[in-house]
Amino acid sequence: MTAVFASLGVYMVPDFKVTPWEVTGDIDYDVLVERFGTTRIDDALLDRLSSYGDVHPLLKRGIFYSHRDFNLILDAFEKGEGFVLYTGRGPSGDTHLGHLLPWLFTKWLQDVFDVELYFQLTDDEKFLFKQDLSLNDTRRMAYENALDMAAVGFDRDKTKIILDTANIQQLYPLALKVSKKVTFSTARAVFGFDNSNNIGSIFYTAIQAAPCFLASEEKGRNVACLIPCGIDQDPHFRVTRDVAPGLGYLKPAMLHNKMFPSLNGADKMSSSDPDSTVFTTDSKKTVKSKIGKAFTGGCVSAEEQRGKGGNPEVCAIFKYQFYLFEEDDRKLDDLVSRCRSGDILCGECKKHLTEKVNLFLEQHQKRREEARAYIGDMTYCGFEW
Amino acid sequence: MTAVFASLGVYMVPDFKVTPWEVTGDIDYDVLVERFGTTRIDDALLDRLSSYGDVHPLLKRGIFYSHRDFNLILDAFEKGEGFVLYTGRGPSGDTHLGHLLPWLFTKWLQDVFDVELYFQLTDDEKFLFKQDLSLNDTRRMAYENALDMAAVGFDRDKTKIILDTANIQQLYPLALKVSKKVTFSTARAVFGFDNSNNIGSIFYTAIQAAPCFLASEEKGRNVACLIPCGIDQDPHFRVTRDVAPGLGYLKPAMLHNKMFPSLNGADKMSSSDPDSTVFTTDSKKTVKSKIGKAFTGGCVSAEEQRGKGGNPEVCAIFKYQFYLFEEDDRKLDDLVSRCRSGDILCGECKKHLTEKVNLFLEQHQKRREEARAYIGDMTYCGFEW
Numbered sequence: 001m002t003a004v005f006a007s008l009g010v011y012m013v014p015d016f017k018v019t020p021w022e023v024t025g026d027i028d029y030d031v032l033v034e035r036f037g038t039t040r041i042d043d044a045l046l047d048r049l050s051s052y053g054d055v056h057p058l059l060k061r062g063i064f065y066s067h068r069d070f071n072l073i074l075d076a077f078e079k080g081e082g083f084v085l086y087t088g089r090g091p092s093g094d095t096h097l098g099h100l101l102p103w104l105f106t107k108w109l110q111d112v113f114d115v116e117l118y119f120q121l122t123d124d125e126k127f128l129f130k131q132d133l134s135l136n137d138t139r140r141m142a143y144e145n146a147l148d149m150a151a152v153g154f155d156r157d158k159t160k161i162i163l164d165t166a167n168i169q170q171l172y173p174l175a176l177k178v179s180k181k182v183t184f185s186t187a188r189a190v191f192g193f194d195n196s197n198n199i200g201s202i203f204y205t206a207i208q209a210a211p212c213f214l215a216s217e218e219k220g221r222n223v224a225c226l227i228p229c230g231i232d233q234d235p236h237f238r239v240t241r242d243v244a245p246g247l248g249y250l251k252p253a254m255l256h257n258k259m260f261p262s263l264n265g266a267d268k269m270s271s272s273d274p275d276s277t278v279f280t281t282d283s284k285k286t287v288k289s290k291i292g293k294a295f296t297g298g299c300v301s302a303e304e305q306r307g308k309g310g311n312p313e314v315c316a317i318f319k320y321q322f323y324l325f326e327e328d329d330r331k332l333d334d335l336v337s338r339c340r341s342g343d344i345l346c347g348e349c350k351k352h353l354t355e356k357v358n359l360f361l362e363q364h365q366k367r368r369e370e371a372r373a374y375i376g377d378m379t380y381c382g383f384e385w
Numbered sequence: 386m387t388a389v390f391a392s393l394g395v396y397m398v399p400d401f402k403v404t405p406w407e408v409t410g411d412i413d414y415d416v417l418v419e420r421f422g423t424t425r426i427d428d429a430l431l432d433r434l435s436s437y438g439d440v441h442p443l444l445k446r447g448i449f450y451s452h453r454d455f456n457l458i459l460d461a462f463e464k465g466e467g468f469v470l471y472t473g474r475g476p477s478g479d480t481h482l483g484h485l486l487p488w489l490f491t492k493w494l495q496d497v498f499d500v501e502l503y504f505q506l507t508d509d510e511k512f513l514f515k516q517d518l519s520l521n522d523t524r525r526m527a528y529e530n531a532l533d534m535a536a537v538g539f540d541r542d543k544t545k546i547i548l549d550t551a552n553i554q555q556l557y558p559l560a561l562k563v564s565k566k567v568t569f570s571t572a573r574a575v576f577g578f579d580n581s582n583n584i585g586s587i588f589y590t591a592i593q594a595a596p597c598f599l600a601s602e603e604k605g606r607n608v609a610c611l612i613p614c615g616i617d618q619d620p621h622f623r624v625t626r627d628v629a630p631g632l633g634y635l636k637p638a639m640l641h642n643k644m645f646p647s648l649n650g651a652d653k654m655s656s657s658d659p660d661s662t663v664f665t666t667d668s669k670k671t672v673k674s675k676i677g678k679a680f681t682g683g684c685v686s687a688e689e690q691r692g693k694g695g696n697p698e699v700c701a702i703f704k705y706q707f708y709l710f711e712e713d714d715r716k717l718d719d720l721v722s723r724c725r726s727g728d729i730l731c732g733e734c735k736k737h738l739t740e741k742v743n744l745f746l747e748q749h750q751k752r753r754e755e756a757r758a759y760i761g762d763m764t765y766c767g768f769e770w
Contacts, residue, residue: 124557124561127561127565128561128564128565135558135561135562165557165558165561168553168554168557169553169554172509172550172553172557173520173550175585176509176512176513176520176550176585177520179513179583179584179585179586179588180512180513180583180585180586181583182583182584182585183580183581183582183583183584184569184578184579184580184581184582184583184584184587185580185581187584188580193569194569195568195569195570195573196568196569196570197568197569198564198565198566198567198568198569199564199567199568199569199572199587199588199590199591200560200561200564200565200567200588200591201564201565202569202584202587202588203564203584203585203587203588205584206584206585
């Protein structure tokens with residue numbers, strides 16, 4: 001079992017790229033830890049976390065696998081100083097399961113620690129980085145994404161939705177302070193910018209940095225901030241961490257997750273390949289169709305697979321179970337055994353996953369619709385949608 | 386007389402630099418017109434303008450000497466489409482006479498055409514470009530500068546003060562749209578940025594562009610915008626003009642003034658050399674002392690000057706009269722003659738100028754204090770100081 005877990009997402013091919021705006025190739029998450037200079041979540045940290053109750057499967061399975069200063073967050077909590085959570089979404093289209101993953105985990109953190117959450121919708125970012133999107137487009141998408149975020153079930157009284165263009169009054173002074181300490185040289189090195197990047201995109205990281213310090217500004221004292229997010233977002237907060245002490249703030253801490261896999265076998269879901277991506281608003285029929293076409297670790301014929309067995313390590317269906325849809329380790333172990341022995345074939349696996357995903361989405365979509373009634377109450381500083 | 390006017394500020398030394406953040410060396414204003422690609426204000430344009438009444442001395446004397454599309458502004462006005470004025474100030478310190486010059490001219494434009502004015506105070510800019518200034522500093526300075534602006538006597542009902550950090554909610558969407566169309570390559574070429582510039586400063590020009598389009602946004606139709614300002618600000622609006630059509634807006638038009646000369650004989654007043662700069666809050670005694678030390682075109686001894694005469698072309702005292710303090714051409718001509726013939730010596734000239742400047746400042750300072758009572762009513766979208 002451990003071997004399967006450990007090997008998932010670890011392919012020793014150096015040809016991959018991970019930036020906040022581009023994730024391509026087979027990602028080597030071990031190399032990323034070294035390249036970004038983050039810290040692996042180790043057993044000692046998981047042990048410490050277990051004192052708060054059951055450790056979340058995403059941590060146990062190494063999907064949230066890397067961090068920056070999470071131990072300092074626990075220190076702050078244990079000293080009674082508290083902390084806030086901060087995560088978000090770049091609204092460039094519909095929400096898919098890959099977006100939900102860190103939010104589900106963030107909800108768990110909010111439940112365990114009973115803390116406030118800032119959820120940032122970066123409509124400005126997506127406008128600046130996507131040639132074809134208007135600000136109206138990204139704002140509309142932000143609202144749709146917010147419904148998904150609310151459907152995850154965050155504590156409504158402790159969760160504030162930031163929409164960049166609506167909350168710029170609050171964000172701008174902080175962004176200015178950050179931006180004054182970041183040279184183009186740094187931005188170029190961290191994000192891979194060149195002369196063709198627009199000047200808005202170059203400034204943007206300062207806007208994403210700002211919410212890290214909102215709680216400190218509001219409370220008039222330094223409040224620690226923990227950011228659960230995809231490892232692809234680390235470059236932003238690496239820059240933020242570098243400038244924070246010079247501004248008199250604590251460095252934001254991070255918990256990094258691996259990318260949610262694609263149904264086509266690739267390392268990351270992509271909205272640009274809808275067939276490989278399950279959106280939160282997909283119908284049951286669509287989900288069935290997408291999962292039906294998914295890449296698996298099966299053989300060419302049923303007969304061959306019954307003899308040789310399948311390979312769960314490369315199977316998108318198995319990865320879905322592993323990432324989100326089977327929290328019970330024993331059931332997952334059993335699935336691996338049955339696949340390898342040829343006891344269960346791909347069709348059956350796909351059917352089981354389809355049922356689980358559709359059940360999940362049915363409940364999610366219901367909560368998503370209910371959220372329309374109260375989402376306006378969750379906006380930061382009461383902006384109007 | 387004409388020869389003296391024409392030669393003022395025209396020194397054929399190529400070693401000068403004019404950017405929005407740095408003006409050094411002896412400025413060749415003819416070269417600037419070519420370098421920036423602006424259009425000289427010619428007799429035909431002055432003739433056209435004379436149909437609206439007396440042409441302002443700053444135009445007749447070639448201090449407002451260059452423009453972009455001013456003829457289109459007159460077209461729009463004559464067709465009844467109207468236009469708005471836009472100028473401003475980067476609040477990095479006290480207001481001096483050099484700052485007042487374009488404002489006095491802008492008030493004249495407002496009086497002649499009875500149009501609205503947006504006055505932008507760029508507290509964000511000065512924070513980003515001045516290492517030692519905090520946002521609190523630049524905001525405080527913005528208020529002080531606004532008092533000077535109000536003291537000029539703009540139509541209070543038709544003049545709105547924009548403070549960038551206070552009005553960012555209105556400016557940001559427009560700035561985003563501009564910034565998406567400006568590459569780092571362009572910003573580097575226009576402003577001379579390099580890798581060491583901070584990312585806020587690189588983005589900033591988009592914030593200065595935004596007010597050009599506020600009237601169009603407010604009125605829901607294209608409204609022409611005329612910007613009277615120092616030629617050093619042209620690079621910003623050259624960029625703005627390039628992107629305006631792609632955003633569906635009219636290109637902003639401009640009227641450019643030469644820099645107000647320094648008392649030490651240099652081409653531009655500088656706050657960093659207070660002795661060479663008359664601030665609006667200077668006391669009578671201070672003004673007397675500064676003018677007393679000013680660089681003149683006089684000789685070493687009174688006796689020599691009575692024989693050889695003085696040289697008004699290089700004289701700071703004469704330039705002050707020429708720029709702001711003697712609107713009567715005949716009196717100015719007379720002054721030139723008397724100086725050249727040795728009939729009037731520097732001491733007498735300094736005494737006359739001191740009296741004029743102190744009378745001007747006495748009235749200005751009175752109106753400046755009165756402005757405290759109503760300046761809050763002039764803020765754009767009613768922001769609180």
